[in-house]
Amino acid sequence: MPATSPLRVVVAKPGLDGHDRGAKVVARALRDAGMEVIYTGLHQTPEQIVETAIAEDADAIGLSVLSGAHMTLFKRVRELLTERDADDIVVFGGGIIPDADLQPLAELGVHKIFTPGATTTEIVEWVRANVGDASASTA
Secondary structure (H helix, E strand, O other): OOOOOOOEEEEEOEOOOOOOHHHHHHHHHHHHOOOEEEEOOOOEOHHHHHHHHHHOOOOEEEEEEOOOOHHHHHHHHHHHHHHOOOOOOEEEEEEOOOHHHHHHHHHHOOOEEEOOOOOHHHHHHHHHHHOOHHHHHHO
């Protein structure tokens, strides 16, 4: 059986939100779990995030949104991935996102939203189970 390369995950802070502690904690947890993590830094546009994901051959994009602009930002990232023929990149995220918005986000193609209280173990386990070869075998 050939060796598989580690999952590659872009962790991004889109928009004007300047609080990145949670994104950095998640990025570190994914890295410590053996994944390759590309952290884009603060104030990224959806265009910059998608460009980074494609350039880095990412398997997933994790967005952290605390600004209230989650519907717009997640939607734009998904649109850009479709435009770039990169729908195979799994989009997940977290932040301060109302329960009422979880289903509309899922309908946009966001695979998972982690709300406050999610543990890094839960996030790592979900990424392992739903990104890369795992998502191809369960689709």
